[in-house]
Amino acid sequence: MRSINISGFTRIFILLEHLVLTLGVGHHHHTRHSLLTDKAALLAFKRTIVFDPNLTLANWVDTVNVCNFTGVTCDNNHHRVARLNLSKSELYGPLSPCISNLTGLRVLSLVENHFYGRIPPELSYLYHLRHLLLDTNNLEGPIPDTLSALANLTVVTLNQNYLTSEIPPSFFSNCTLLRNVDLSNNLLQGKIPEEIGNCLNLWNLNLYGNQFTGKLPASLMNNTSLYNLDVQDNYLTGELPSQIVEKLVNLTYLYLSYNKMTSHDRNTNLNPFFTSLKNCTALEEIELTGMGIGGRLPSSIGQPKLTHLFLPENNIVGSIPAEIRNVSFLRELNLSHNHLSGTILEEISQLSHLQQLSLSYNWFNSVIPATLGQLPHLGVLDLSNNELSGEIPASLGNLVHLSSLFLNNNQLSGKIPPAMAHCIDLYRLDLSYNNLTGSIPPELSGIREIRIFLNLSHNHLDGPFPIEFSKLENVQEIDVSFNHLNGSIFPQISSCTALRLLNLAHNFLQGQLPDSLGDLMSLESFDASENHLSGIIPVSLNKAPRLTFLNLSSNNFEGMIPSGGIFNLTTNMSFLGNPHLCGVIPGIPICSLRRHWLHSRTFLIIFVIVIFVSGFLTTICCVIGFRHIKLVISSNKIEAVKKPSTPEILNFPRITYRELSEATDGFDEQRLIGTGSYGRVYKGVLPDGMAIAVKVLQLQSGNSRKSFNPGMPSFEKDKTQKPDQIVTACSLPDFSSCSSLHGKWEFGQPSLSHS
Incomplete structure (x- = not known):
C-alpha cells in the first residue's frame, strides 16, 4: 500500500498545482531576469551533466527557442521558464546551482536520474517554486536549511536518496502552504522537529525508512488535515500516540510499524490506543507490525471503515474479540506471530469482504471452523504454526478464489479432502508437518494453477506418488518427503x-x-x-x-x-x-x-540380448549357408558333364526308370519312334501330361559310348535301371531338357540324328 501512498499522493498534488500554474501566474517575473538569462542558466546546467545526445537535451542549443527545449515549459506570456521536467532522462552529474538562476521556476522535477552530490543551498533563490521533486537519485548530505525561504512550496519529495543529518527545524518554520512531504528512504536521523506542527495544511507525511529517534512530536496534533502518516522503519520510542491520533480526524492511513513504541501501562494495555481511533472515522488502514507491543485486543478494535489491520510480530495475548465482526469492510486481517490462543472465532466468517486472513505462529488449539468456507473473496488463508487439530474441512473447497493456503505445522489429521481441487486458483499449498493419512488425492492435479509450491511433507501419507501430478506444468516446488509413499x-x-x-x-x-x-x-x-x-x-x-x-x-x-x-x-x-x-x-x-x-544390471541385460541375437543370426546363417553349399555342389556336378558348346539348361526333371517304363507302356513297340545303331527311341507321356522321347542305349554294343562327349564322368546306375541299358529322356517337341534315369548327371540336347 505504501507505493500507492507515496506516488499517488504526489501525483494528485502535482496535477492540482499544474492546473494552477497553467492558469497564468507567470507575469510576476523578476526584472533582472528574462528568457535569455534562463537559456544561459539551462545551457550552463547542461554542461555539468552527462547524457545521451541522441535522446535527451538534443535540442538544447543556442539556435532553438528556450521554450522549445525538451522538458521546458514557459509561462503563459513566454516571459520566463516556469517548469523544468527532466524526470527519467538518464542524466548523470552533480546538481548544478545554475538552476537557481531560473527564478521564475514553479516546478523543478528531476525524478529518477543519477544526480549526485549535495542539494545546492542556492535553490532558495527559486522563491516562486511550488514543487521540488528530486526523489530517486544519489543525492547526499543534509537538507539545506535555506529551503525554508521557499514559502510557496506545496510539494517536496526527496525520498530514495542518501540524505543525512537531521531535518533542519527551519524547514518547517515557513510551511503554511506545504501539503506533501516525502523524505522517506534516506539516512536522516535525530528527532522529528516540533516545528512540523506549523504546517497546518499538511496532508501527507512520509518519513519511513530513516533513523529518526525520540517520540512523535506532540505538535502533530495541529495537523488536523493529515490524511496519511507513515513513520515506520525508524527508531521512534514512547507509547503509542493515542493523544495525537485522536485529534487527526481526517486520518485515513496510519503506519507505525517497526519502531520501538510500546502500549500503555508498561506495554500491557492496548485499549487506550484503539479507543482513541474512534475519532478517526475515515481510518482505513492501520499497521503496527514488529513493534513488540503487548496486551489484549480490545472490543474497541472494531472500526466500521477499516479495511486493513496489520498487527503481526507483537506480544498480543488472549483471543480475538467477537466484536471483530463489526469491522464489516475488513479485507486484510493479519495477527500472525503473536501469543493469541483459544479458538478461531466463527464470527470471522461474517467478514464477507475478507481477502486475506493470517493467524499463523500463535497458540490456537481448536479445529478449523468449517464456516471459513463461506468467505467468498478469501484469497490467502494462513493458519500455519498453531496447535490446530481435527480434519481439514471439505468446505474450504468452496473458496474458489483462494490463491494461498497454509495449514502446515499443526496437528491436523484425517485425509486430504479431494474437494480442495475446486480451489482452481490455488498456487501455493502447504499441508506439511501434520498427521494426515491416506493417499494423495489425484484430484489435486486439477489445480493447474499451482505454480509456486506444493508441500505435503512430514505426514503419514501412503499409496503411490500420483502420476496425475505430471499435469502440474507450472509448479516450481514439490515436496512429499517423510511420508509412506510407494x-x-x-x-x-x-x-x-x-x-x-x-x-x-x-x-x-x-x-x-x-x-x-x-x-x-x-x-x-x-x-x-x-x-x-x-x-x-x-x-x-x-x-x-x-x-x-x-x-x-x-x-x-x-x-x-x-x-x-x-x-x-x-x-x-x-x-x-x-x-x-x-x-x-x-x-x-x-x-x-x-x-x-x-x-551392472544393464550390462547383464545387454549381454543376454546379445547372446540371444547372436545365436539367432548364427542359426539363420547356417541354414542359408547349408542350402547354398548344396546348390553349389549340384551345379558343379552338372557343369562337369556339359558339352563345351551346350547352352545352359534349367529345371531338369528327375525321372526314374519305372516312371519311364510307365510313360512308354513298358517300352511298347507301339511307342517306338526310331531305331539306331546304339539303341531305340520311344515316345512317352508323364503323369503331368508332358510328352517325352526316351532313348534306350544297348550297352553291349561296342559303339554305345560314342554318343557321349569325351571325358564325360562315369556315373552310378539307378537301382531300378537294367544293368545293360542306359536310358535318356528328353522333353518334346523341342528337346529343351533331358535327364538320366538316376538323376546323377544332366546334359542338353541329345543327338538323335541316327534315329
Missing part, C-alpha cells in the same frame, strides 16, 4: 517443466530413476534419499543445467556414478548408503572392470 517415480514428471525443487526423500519408492529427469531444465534441487530405489543412476541428470543439489543416499543404486554436470559438483555425501556404487568421487569405491560389469 511405487515408482513416473517418467512423465518431465512434464513439470517449471519444477525447481523435487523432494521425495524418506519414503518407500522403488524402481529406477527415470531418464526423463534430465529433461527438467529448471531443476535446481533433487532429493530422493532414504528410499528403495535401484538400478543405475541416469546419466541424463548431468543435462539439467541448473541442478546444484543432489541427494541419492540410502538407496540400492549400483554401477558407476556418472560424470559431468551435477556429478562434478557432488561429494560422497550424495551417495552414502549405496554399497554397490563406484566412481571417482573421493570416499566412493573406485570402479574395477570386474566390479563394474558384475554389478
Whole structure:
C-alpha cells in the first residue's frame, strides 16, 4: 500500500498545482531576469551533466527557442521558464546551482536520474517554486536549511536518496502552504522537529525508512488535515500516540510499524490506543507490525471503515474479540506471530469482504471452523504454526478464489479432502508437518494453477506418488518427503517443466530413476534419499543445467556414478548408503572392470540380448549357408558333364526308370519312334501330361559310348535301371531338357540324328 501512498499522493498534488500554474501566474517575473538569462542558466546546467545526445537535451542549443527545449515549459506570456521536467532522462552529474538562476521556476522535477552530490543551498533563490521533486537519485548530505525561504512550496519529495543529518527545524518554520512531504528512504536521523506542527495544511507525511529517534512530536496534533502518516522503519520510542491520533480526524492511513513504541501501562494495555481511533472515522488502514507491543485486543478494535489491520510480530495475548465482526469492510486481517490462543472465532466468517486472513505462529488449539468456507473473496488463508487439530474441512473447497493456503505445522489429521481441487486458483499449498493419512488425492492435479509450491511433507501419507501430478506444468516446488509413499517415480514428471525443487526423500519408492529427469531444465534441487530405489543412476541428470543439489543416499543404486554436470559438483555425501556404487568421487569405491560389469544390471541385460541375437543370426546363417553349399555342389556336378558348346539348361526333371517304363507302356513297340545303331527311341507321356522321347542305349554294343562327349564322368546306375541299358529322356517337341534315369548327371540336347 505504501507505493500507492507515496506516488499517488504526489501525483494528485502535482496535477492540482499544474492546473494552477497553467492558469497564468507567470507575469510576476523578476526584472533582472528574462528568457535569455534562463537559456544561459539551462545551457550552463547542461554542461555539468552527462547524457545521451541522441535522446535527451538534443535540442538544447543556442539556435532553438528556450521554450522549445525538451522538458521546458514557459509561462503563459513566454516571459520566463516556469517548469523544468527532466524526470527519467538518464542524466548523470552533480546538481548544478545554475538552476537557481531560473527564478521564475514553479516546478523543478528531476525524478529518477543519477544526480549526485549535495542539494545546492542556492535553490532558495527559486522563491516562486511550488514543487521540488528530486526523489530517486544519489543525492547526499543534509537538507539545506535555506529551503525554508521557499514559502510557496506545496510539494517536496526527496525520498530514495542518501540524505543525512537531521531535518533542519527551519524547514518547517515557513510551511503554511506545504501539503506533501516525502523524505522517506534516506539516512536522516535525530528527532522529528516540533516545528512540523506549523504546517497546518499538511496532508501527507512520509518519513519511513530513516533513523529518526525520540517520540512523535506532540505538535502533530495541529495537523488536523493529515490524511496519511507513515513513520515506520525508524527508531521512534514512547507509547503509542493515542493523544495525537485522536485529534487527526481526517486520518485515513496510519503506519507505525517497526519502531520501538510500546502500549500503555508498561506495554500491557492496548485499549487506550484503539479507543482513541474512534475519532478517526475515515481510518482505513492501520499497521503496527514488529513493534513488540503487548496486551489484549480490545472490543474497541472494531472500526466500521477499516479495511486493513496489520498487527503481526507483537506480544498480543488472549483471543480475538467477537466484536471483530463489526469491522464489516475488513479485507486484510493479519495477527500472525503473536501469543493469541483459544479458538478461531466463527464470527470471522461474517467478514464477507475478507481477502486475506493470517493467524499463523500463535497458540490456537481448536479445529478449523468449517464456516471459513463461506468467505467468498478469501484469497490467502494462513493458519500455519498453531496447535490446530481435527480434519481439514471439505468446505474450504468452496473458496474458489483462494490463491494461498497454509495449514502446515499443526496437528491436523484425517485425509486430504479431494474437494480442495475446486480451489482452481490455488498456487501455493502447504499441508506439511501434520498427521494426515491416506493417499494423495489425484484430484489435486486439477489445480493447474499451482505454480509456486506444493508441500505435503512430514505426514503419514501412503499409496503411490500420483502420476496425475505430471499435469502440474507450472509448479516450481514439490515436496512429499517423510511420508509412506510407494511405487515408482513416473517418467512423465518431465512434464513439470517449471519444477525447481523435487523432494521425495524418506519414503518407500522403488524402481529406477527415470531418464526423463534430465529433461527438467529448471531443476535446481533433487532429493530422493532414504528410499528403495535401484538400478543405475541416469546419466541424463548431468543435462539439467541448473541442478546444484543432489541427494541419492540410502538407496540400492549400483554401477558407476556418472560424470559431468551435477556429478562434478557432488561429494560422497550424495551417495552414502549405496554399497554397490563406484566412481571417482573421493570416499566412493573406485570402479574395477570386474566390479563394474558384475554389478551392472544393464550390462547383464545387454549381454543376454546379445547372446540371444547372436545365436539367432548364427542359426539363420547356417541354414542359408547349408542350402547354398548344396546348390553349389549340384551345379558343379552338372557343369562337369556339359558339352563345351551346350547352352545352359534349367529345371531338369528327375525321372526314374519305372516312371519311364510307365510313360512308354513298358517300352511298347507301339511307342517306338526310331531305331539306331546304339539303341531305340520311344515316345512317352508323364503323369503331368508332358510328352517325352526316351532313348534306350544297348550297352553291349561296342559303339554305345560314342554318343557321349569325351571325358564325360562315369556315373552310378539307378537301382531300378537294367544293368545293360542306359536310358535318356528328353522333353518334346523341342528337346529343351533331358535327364538320366538316376538323376546323377544332366546334359542338353541329345543327338538323335541316327534315329
